[in-house]
Amino acid sequence: MIPGEELLFLALGGSGEIGMNVNLYGTRGQWLMVDLGLTFAGPDYPGIDLILPDLEFIEKHRDRLAGIILTHGHEDHIGALPYLSSDLKVPLYATPFTAGLIAGKLEEEGLTGQVKLNIVERDGSVELGPFKVRFVALSHSIPEGNGVLIETPFGRVFHTGDWKIDATPVLGESSSPEVLTKIGDEGVLALVCDSTNVFQDKSSGSEEGVHQGMAEQVAKAKGRVLVTTFASNAARLQTIGRVATETGRRMCVAGRSLDRILRVAQATGYLKDFPEPVRFDEAMRLPREQVLVVATGGQGEPRAALGRIASGSHELKLVTGDTVIFSSWIIPGNEVAIGRIMNQLSDLGALIVTEKQAHVHVSGHPGRPELKMMYDWVRPQIIVPVHGEDRHLAEQARFAVAQGVPKAIVQRNGDVVRLAPDGPAKLGEVRVGRLVLDGDVILPADGSTISERRRIAVNGLITVALAVTPDGKLAGAPLVRPFGVPVEVDRDDFLADATDAATRAYDPKSDADRVREAVRLAVRRCATLWTGKKPTVDVTIFEVRA
Numbered sequence: 001m002i003p004g005e006e007l008l009f010l011a012l013g014g015s016g017e018i019g020m021n022v023n024l025y026g027t028r029g030q031w032l033m034v035d036l037g038l039t040f041a042g043p044d045y046p047g048i049d050l051i052l053p054d055l056e057f058i059e060k061h062r063d064r065l066a067g068i069i070l071t072h073g074h075e076d077h078i079g080a081l082p083y084l085s086s087d088l089k090v091p092l093y094a095t096p097f098t099a100g101l102i103a104g105k106l107e108e109e110g111l112t113g114q115v116k117l118n119i120v121e122r123d124g125s126v127e128l129g130p131f132k133v134r135f136v137a138l139s140h141s142i143p144e145g146n147g148v149l150i151e152t153p154f155g156r157v158f159h160t161g162d163w164k165i166d167a168t169p170v171l172g173e174s175s176s177p178e179v180l181t182k183i184g185d186e187g188v189l190a191l192v193c194d195s196t197n198v199f200q201d202k203s204s205g206s207e208e209g210v211h212q213g214m215a216e217q218v219a220k221a222k223g224r225v226l227v228t229t230f231a232s233n234a235a236r237l238q239t240i241g242r243v244a245t246e247t248g249r250r251m252c253v254a255g256r257s258l259d260r261i262l263r264v265a266q267a268t269g270y271l272k273d274f275p276e277p278v279r280f281d282e283a284m285r286l287p288r289e290q291v292l293v294v295a296t297g298g299q300g301e302p303r304a305a306l307g308r309i310a311s312g313s314h315e316l317k318l319v320t321g322d323t324v325i326f327s328s329w330i331i332p333g334n335e336v337a338i339g340r341i342m343n344q345l346s347d348l349g350a351l352i353v354t355e356k357q358a359h360v361h362v363s364g365h366p367g368r369p370e371l372k373m374m375y376d377w378v379r380p381q382i383i384v385p386v387h388g389e390d391r392h393l394a395e396q397a398r399f400a401v402a403q404g405v406p407k408a409i410v411q412r413n414g415d416v417v418r419l420a421p422d423g424p425a426k427l428g429e430v431r432v433g434r435l436v437l438d439g440d441v442i443l444p445a446d447g448s449t450i451s452e453r454r455r456i457a458v459n460g461l462i463t464v465a466l467a468v469t470p471d472g473k474l475a476g477a478p479l480v481r482p483f484g485v486p487v488e489v490d491r492d493d494f495l496a497d498a499t500d501a502a503t504r505a506y507d508p509k510s511d512a513d514r515v516r517e518a519v520r521l522a523v524r525r526c527a528t529l530w531t532g533k534k535p536t537v538d539v540t541i542f543e544v545r546a
Contacts, residue, residue, distance in 0.1 A: 001057070001430060002064065003027050007154040007420045009192065009411070012432050013037065013053035015386050015393060016412040018196060018332075019076040020434075022053045023159065023386065027152045030129040031058060033068040033090075034148060034159055038079035040299075042333050045436060046457045051445060052080045054433035055088070062088050066128035070094040071161030072145045073101040074232050082109040083442060091116040093126050095135060097144040100264035122173075136183070137173040138163035141207075141233045141364030143270050144172060154420040155189030158378050162194055162387065164363065165370045168208040170242075171235040171270060180377035190419050191380035191405075193371070195388030195396040200367035211239045213359030214327065218247045221351075223288040223322040225249065228298035228306045230328050231257035233364070234265050237294065240327075241274040244292040251275040252283040254305035254316055255296030280315040288322065298328045300337025310344035320349025327360045368399060375403050382424050383408045384417070452536065460484035460535040464502050464523055466515070467544045472508035475544045480523065486531050494530050501526040512541055 003026030014021030019039030025032045041048040058065055067090050070078050078098065082105040085092065092115060094102055099119045106112050120126055122144065125134040132151040139145060140162050150157045165175050197204065218225050229236045237258070244251045251274070253259060265271040283291050293316060297304030306324075308314035318324070324345050330338055342352055355361040365387075366374065375383075383405045385396035390412065397408035409424035411417050414432040418425045434445035443449050461483040467475040480498045487494040505522035506515060516539040524537045 001416060001428075002029055002061070003031070004029070005154075006418050007152050007157075007189070007423075008427075009157075009190070009384060009417045009419055010057075010415070010430065011386060011411060011413050012055060012057065013413055014076070015388075015415075016390050018388060018392075020051065020053050020080070021077050021387060022055070022080075023192070024058060025131065025150055025152070025157065027154060028130045029064060030131070031061060031065045032128060032131045032133070032150065033058065033065060033088075034150075035071055035077040035161070036068055036080045036084060037074070037076040038083075039076060041436065044454075045445070045450060046453050048436045048438055048450070050079070050437040052083055052435040052437060052442065054431075054435050054444070055084055057430045057432070059087060062090065065090050066131060067091045067093055067126075069126075069133055069148055070098050070102065071148060071159070072140055073098040073142050074162065077161070078102055078105070081115075082106055082111060083437060085115050086111055091118055093118045093120050093133070095120055095122055095124075095144040095146060097142075097264060097268045097270065100268050101260070104260055104264065136179060138175045139166040139169050139172065140164060141230070141235050143234050143265060143268070145364075149183060156183075156187060157190045157192060157419070158183060158188050158380065159192040160194050160374070162196075162364060163374075164204040164366050165373060166204070166206045168206045169235065170207045170211065171238045177373075177377055180374070184377050184379040188378050188380045190382040190384050190424075191374070191378050191400075192384040192386055193374065193396065193400075194365055195385040195392040196365035197363055197367045198371065198385075198388065198392050198396040198399060200363075201369075203367045203369045204365060205362035207235045207239060207362060209359055210236070210327070210362055211242060214239060214325070215243045215246060217323070217325055217353055217358050217360060218243050218249070218292060221289075221323040224291045224293065224318060225323045225325065226293040226295055226306070226309070226316075226318065227325045227327050227360075228295050229361075230298070231255055231261050231296050233328070234261055234270060236327055237261065237265075237274065238271055240292070240294050241271070244275055247292070249290055249292035250283065250286060251277045252280065252291060252293045252316070253277040253295075254280070254293055254309070254314070257296055258294060283316060288319075297341070298326050298338070299331055299334045300339075300341050302337070302341075307341055310341045310348070318345065318348050318350050321351070322349070323351045323353060325358075325360050326352070326354045329355070329361060329363060371396065371399065372403050375400060375405055381406055382419060384411065384419075384424070456484065456536050459533045460486070462498070462523055462527060462535050462537045464498075464519055464537060464539045466502070466506065466519065466539065466541045468508075468541055469544060474503065474506055474508075478502035478506070478519070482527075482535070485527060485533065485535050490530070494527075497530070498523050498526045515539075515541065
């Protein structure tokens, strides 16, 4: 799949899902990557926190990859860089704040100097082979959100990244209708656009409105106040810091990712007036009504700061009369985890406030009115929805056509789309998939390790050890050990039965592989009769000598 005299688009992540954004543009034998993000694992990936995109396609063509453009600093756009970018061996391009976050990630993985990171000034441009890329400031919930205008020999693409319209941003720049209209005046072949909030009939709202709602809630709170939000939402941190100052409370910051965002933001000229945080021990000594805590963990992560505070395993404590404000939206799939932490907080006597009770959150993604404005400003010939599940992509395609965009294509991860000439058209598919970060090891998400772990998690594990003499006889009774198999009450009786089954299945005349399989099946049948489960059974044979 080598792009010729044409302009191709190929998503390796982020189309058909929210998160893990990876997009490729191809023309005249070269590819350009926009973003390289990750997503977070749910309970269907036991023991896994991070999921990465499988870049097999572009790794095979990395000699044709001109570079990687990063639109902004959210994890679903830059999070996979420290794990995958070194293998691609191409330079990265980002504006200062985003570059600061990336540099910290590369340093943590020992990759400083091994991956070339180029800083592009705001509204700057770079030329990479047949691609000329211009960064265009757009509002988002993190400093330096950017769309990118990609000029090619076959037309111009405006790739929005994550964006919204906020006429009164508390941090960073607002989207410029004049700039976007001029881009449209000069002609745009395709708009590759964020679909996250396409079902929202209202605009996303301004961060300034959150300030008022947050201030009201903190002002009337009697005890400690804890606000939890996405660590990367630097605009929200600005709002929270401002509210702390206005209400006479000292700030306390709980969460390593918050510390990192604050450090990078202040080093690049943002959050300069954020109050100096107090240490945990000092926060606990202060009168409760004088403390405002900002903490990670609003999505129910048990090991994040809020989860540990709720479980009582953190230095910061909450008691009856304290207030916890959830200043974020619930990512689909996290409802149960968030509910669990809310119940723990309720047991502590804390008052819980969400966006349902007060105006304490606005989205960083465009609703339908904002999408319509973008269409009117840019006036693309083609809409290519990205950054959404299948339903989001299909709905934005319908909505854009209804608003006058001439053509739309609903593509998903792996679809090779020709934008020009004679586009849009699907040309074929390439293999896409997921990888998991398991400890320090990157593995296929659908590989044997995760499959085995799921089976063991559901059905349990039984190990059987057979000690065999040199002449092939059993040197003693098989040693059977169940793990996670529901035989607690009758454990001894079950072990006796399973040991007998293994003994009867052993045939000294068979080879080792046949013995293992016969014993495995016999013990599993025994377990199934006892429990109704089919546990994984692992049989080990070892020779003993007198």
